[in-house]
Amino acid sequence: MKVDTKEKNGGTAKGARRLLPGLAVGDGFTRHPFDLEFGVRTSGLIAGRHLKSGHRHDRHNTAYYGVAPSVFQAMVVRWRRSRPVAPIDEFTFVDLGAGMGRAVLLASEMPFKAVVGVELHPALARIARKNAAAWRAAGRALVPMRIVCGDAAEFRWPEGPCVAFLFNPFRAMVMRRLLKGWSKCLAGRAGELDLLYVNNEQERVLERQAGFERLFLGEVRRSRADAIADHRILANQADGEYASSSWEDCSIWRWGG
Ligand SMILES: C[S@@+](CC[C@H](N)C(=O)[O-])C[C@H]1O[C@@H](n2cnc3c(N)ncnc32)[C@H](O)[C@@H]1O
Known part of the structure; x- marks a missing residue:
């Protein structure tokens, strides 16, 4: 570079x-x-x-770090096998805490109805928009994609089924606010919100929230290439505070209304 x-x-x-x-x-x-x-x-x-x-x-805010592509793809495959309420092309994909947009780019290669990234930090949102433009220009995006700069808990959900993606973006307080907001605005929309949660540190908060059904809880392994890349990057970090492993603890949830 x-x-x-x-x-x-x-x-x-x-x-x-x-x-x-x-x-x-x-x-x-x-x-x-x-x-x-x-x-x-x-x-x-x-x-x-x-x-x-x-x-x-x-x-x-926990941190910015891009999701391992292999973990992201494995989670979407697992979700598609979970009998979502509608075909994938009726779902809007929303990455809450989109960072520089790696998950958004990957999702735009899949046949969702549309893809949205929500990012709190303006500099990261700016980079994500540039990445989205480059991705489109390279012909990789199959579906409309946009980046919103703002707070995940204030995001207004579009009509129709949605799948939310979280790669451990925030701590319990924001997770609780997010779920409280969902339970109000998604009343009567059973099955219309599925949640894919990677590095699920706030799993307990979800477990205490009425209205959600857990469809999956377990480890999702990185590909060998991703494990090597993440290990190399994390071994080089200045403060040495983040650990790397060959898997991510993950869960998938469905809103029951
Ligand atoms: C671990 S990164 C994940 C990046 C991206 N989802 C991916 O998988 O490549 C978490 C991101 O969430 C963002 N974030 C944290 N709190 C947020 C909030 N309340 N609203 C929106 N974004 C938030 C952080 O700034 C960071 O960029």
Whole structure:
């Protein structure tokens, strides 16, 4: 990757944007093979404490990290086998905490009705939009795709069946607010919201929420290539606070109304 000198030096020159901590080579930044293969920008590990947008939910942000493509694809395959209420082309896919949009890009290659990414941090949302434009230009997107910059708990659900994707974006407080909002706005829409949850740290919050049925709970393995890539990236992190493993703990839930 060609690195702009202003960025390499912290981006302090007039007009230059400072890179978020975790995205500079000096922070141990390593590109994921997904980015090298497709010419997009989804790599990097940014701790939640560095993701300040000014929103009251900032302090519940876990981190930015792109999902392993193999885990994402395995979860969608598992979900499609779970007898969703309608065919996939009637579902809108919504990534709550979309980051730079890796899951959104992957979902746009599948025959959903539409794909939406919701991201709280404006710089990440901006990168996700650029990635979406590059993906479209390369002819990879099969369906309409858009990125909304805002809070997941305030997202207004479109009409019709939806599948929400969460890659451990926030802690319990936001998860509770999200579920409270869903139970109000999804009343009478049984089966119209399925939830795919990767690295399901707030599983307990879901277990306590009436109205959801769990369809799957277990480990989803990364492909060998993804396991090697994630291990290499996480071994290089500046603070050494995130661990890597060859699987993700995951769950799939269905809203019963
Ligand atoms: C672990 S990353 C997942 C990125 C993406 N979903 C993927 O799988 O590649 C979690 C993302 O959620 C975002 N996030 C955290 N809290 C949020 C909130 N309340 N609303 C929207 N996005 C949020 C973070 O800024 C971060 O980019």
